[in-house]
Amino acid sequence: MKKKRILILTGGGDCPGLNTVIRAIVRAAHNAHSNWEVIGSMRAFHGILETPQDILPLNTHSVAGLQVKGGTILETTNKGKPTEFPVQNDDGTWTTIDRSDELIEKLQRLSIYAVINIGGDGSQNISQHLYKKGLNIIGVPKTIDNDLSSTEFTFGFQTAVETATTSVDKLVSTAESHNRVMIAEVMGRDAGWIALYTAVAAGAEIALIPEIPYDINKIIAKLNNRIINGRGFANIVVAEGARPKEGVAVQSVSDEIGYENPVLGGIGHKLMADLKGKISADIRVTILGHIQRGGTPIAFDRVLATQFGVRAFELVQAGKFGHMVTYNKSKFSSIPIKKAVSTYKSIEPDNYLLHTARNMGICMGD
Numbered sequence: 001m002k003k004k005r006i007l008i009l010t011g012g013g014d015c016p017g018l019n020t021v022i023r024a025i026v027r028a029a030h031n032a033h034s035n036w037e038v039i040g041s042m043r044a045f046h047g048i049l050e051t052p053q054d055i056l057p058l059n060t061h062s063v064a065g066l067q068v069k070g071g072t073i074l075e076t077t078n079k080g081k082p083t084e085f086p087v088q089n090d091d092g093t094w095t096t097i098d099r100s101d102e103l104i105e106k107l108q109r110l111s112i113y114a115v116i117n118i119g120g121d122g123s124q125n126i127s128q129h130l131y132k133k134g135l136n137i138i139g140v141p142k143t144i145d146n147d148l149s150s151t152e153f154t155f156g157f158q159t160a161v162e163t164a165t166t167s168v169d170k171l172v173s174t175a176e177s178h179n180r181v182m183i184a185e186v187m188g189r190d191a192g193w194i195a196l197y198t199a200v201a202a203g204a205e206i207a208l209i210p211e212i213p214y215d216i217n218k219i220i221a222k223l224n225n226r227i228i229n230g231r232g233f234a235n236i237v238v239a240e241g242a243r244p245k246e247g248v249a250v251q252s253v254s255d256e257i258g259y260e261n262p263v264l265g266g267i268g269h270k271l272m273a274d275l276k277g278k279i280s281a282d283i284r285v286t287i288l289g290h291i292q293r294g295g296t297p298i299a300f301d302r303v304l305a306t307q308f309g310v311r312a313f314e315l316v317q318a319g320k321f322g323h324m325v326t327y328n329k330s331k332f333s334s335i336p337i338k339k340a341v342s343t344y345k346s347i348e349p350d351n352y353l354l355h356t357a358r359n360m361g362i363c364m365g366d
Contacts, residue, residue, distance in 0.1 A: 003035040004113040006316060008058065010072040011044035011081075011119035011126070015144045015156030016297035017305035018072035021118055023063040024309025030060050032317070039110075040074040044123070045082050047074075048106050049099060055110075067302050070295045079256060081126050086257050094257055104135055114316045118142050120154075121341050124324060128337045131322040138315045139324030139337045140308050144293060147191040149345035150335050151326040155305035160187065160292040161197045167288055168202035168235060175233040181223060181279065185268035185287040188239030189261075191346045194292065195239035196353055199362055205234040206363045208271075210241035210249070211347045214365025219271075220278045222363040227281045234281075238271060240264040242365075265289070307332055 008025055010018050022040070029036035040056040041047035047054035056062075056074065066073065080086050082103045084096040107115070114136040117127045120143035127139045141148045146157040164186045171182040184204075186194045192209020199207035206222055208214050219236075226232045241264055243249045250266035268285040275283055297305065304327065311325045311332045323334040347354055358364065 003037040005037045005039065005111050006313075007039055007041055007048075007107065007110070007112045007115045008074065009041040009044050009047070009115070009117055010074045010076045010142070011117065011123040012076065012078050012142065013120070013144070014071050014076050014293055015142060016070050016159040016293075016295060017155035017301040018074075018076075018118060018142065019063075019066035019069045020297060020302050020305035021140055021142075021155070021309040021312070022058065022072070022074065023066040024306040025116060025313050026058045026063045027060060028310045028313040032313070043075045043077045044119075045103055045126075046077060046080065048103060048110075049082065049085070053106070053110075067306065068296050070297065078122070078261075081122070083126065083129055100130060100133060104130065104133055107135065112136075114138065114321065116140060116312050116316065120145075121148060121344075124148075124337050124341050127324070128322070128341065131337060136316075136319075136321045137337075138312050138321060139340065140312050141324060141326070141340070144194065145188055145191050146193040147345045148340065149343040150324065150328075150340040152328045153304060155301045155308060156293075156297065157193065158300045158304075159295065159298045160194055161201065162298050163292050163295065164194055164198040164237075164288055165201040167286070167291070168198055168204060168237060171286060172202065172233075172235055175235055179227070179231055179233055179281055181227070181234045181236065181275070181281050181283045183236045183238060183268045183271055183283065183285045185238050185240055185265070185285065185289075187288070187292050189241045189264055190344065192239040192242070193347065195237050195242075196347060196357060199237040200353060200357050200360065202235070202237070204237045204362060206236040206238075206365065207357060208236070208238040208242040208267075208365050209347060210239055210243065212364050212366050213243055213245040213247070215245050216274050218363060218365055220275065223275070223279045223281070227279055230280045232281070236271070238267055240267060242267050244274075 042054040144160040175182040251262040
């Protein structure tokens with residue numbers, strides 16, 4: 001019997017747990033007692049589109065022990081999606097072309113039965129586009145921002161929160177020792193889940209998130225209640241996408257070819273500049289940045305990622321293409337990818353963790 005070939009790829013930003021998903025898919029296919037073959041495309045779909053193709057055979061030997069390894073053995077990229085692939089003109093300028101039909105043709109030549117695309121909303125929008133063109137594709141949700149509306153949690157998020165919380169815990173002790181205000185800038189472009197979870201876990205005095213534009217005067221008042229004549233300390237957790245009322249997020253345009261998103265970062269330093277001279281304490285800023293993306297996934301994310309991988313393979317077995325794996329109320333299911341990417345999951349005003357933060361006395365800047 002001819003083996004059915006599955007292609008796995010990882011796209012967008014990396015996060016803890018990607019390797020765990022890859023391992024789970026390969027092991028589930030191996031233990032299915034039928035003829036399955038699994039290969040990986042390097043750097044998302046680039047491995048298929050490149051000449052020569054960059055493809056990695058995957059088996060139980062090559063994925064052994066991957067559950068503890070951060071990053072992705074398939075590498076990843078957030079530059080150059082197949083629908084808008086960057087190409088350089090003869091004059092040195094750059095433009096984009098749609099290579100999705102070429103991609104599908106190359107997959108057919110490789111006898112790919114199904115593709116499992118592990119990625120966030122951008123990657124799953126690509127999945128939906130290719131599914132509409134007839135590709136057998138399954139989505140696995142991945143984002144440390146936890147901003148996909150169809151699933152309660154995405155793997156990598158809890159590890160990012162653990163990393164951020166441990167970092168803020170360390171800032172608390174040095175803030176107290178020096179009577180300082182410590183600002184920790186964490187990831188969170190349009191959703192403040194990492195910042196909110198971290199602030200509650202670490203006991204921060206102030207949490208600023210993209211969903212709630214802040215009033216600098218409210219922050220000053222909170223700090224002046226804690227710091228009297230230079231004595232006292234406070235910790236602020238701010239998401240990179242946070243912005244003041246009647247203001248915008250601190251961002252810049254990337255000069256990297258194929259990178260579409262604005263580059264966020266710097267809100268911590270802006271906040272420090274706006275607070276200087278308004279409070280009687282020194283201020284320091286720590287930007288965690290990509291530290292939150294790296295490292296070994298914690299146990300929760302390893303278990304979640306493993307279950308996502310097994311469920312993705314089961315969807316391939318069932319021929320339930322055009323669907324993405326979901327996790328809600330401790331149950332693993334799936335929904336159409338089109339529905340999964342139709343709504344963004346930000347922090348709503350009635351969110352109970354937000355309610356909890358307020359009742360714990362955490363200032364949200366409003």
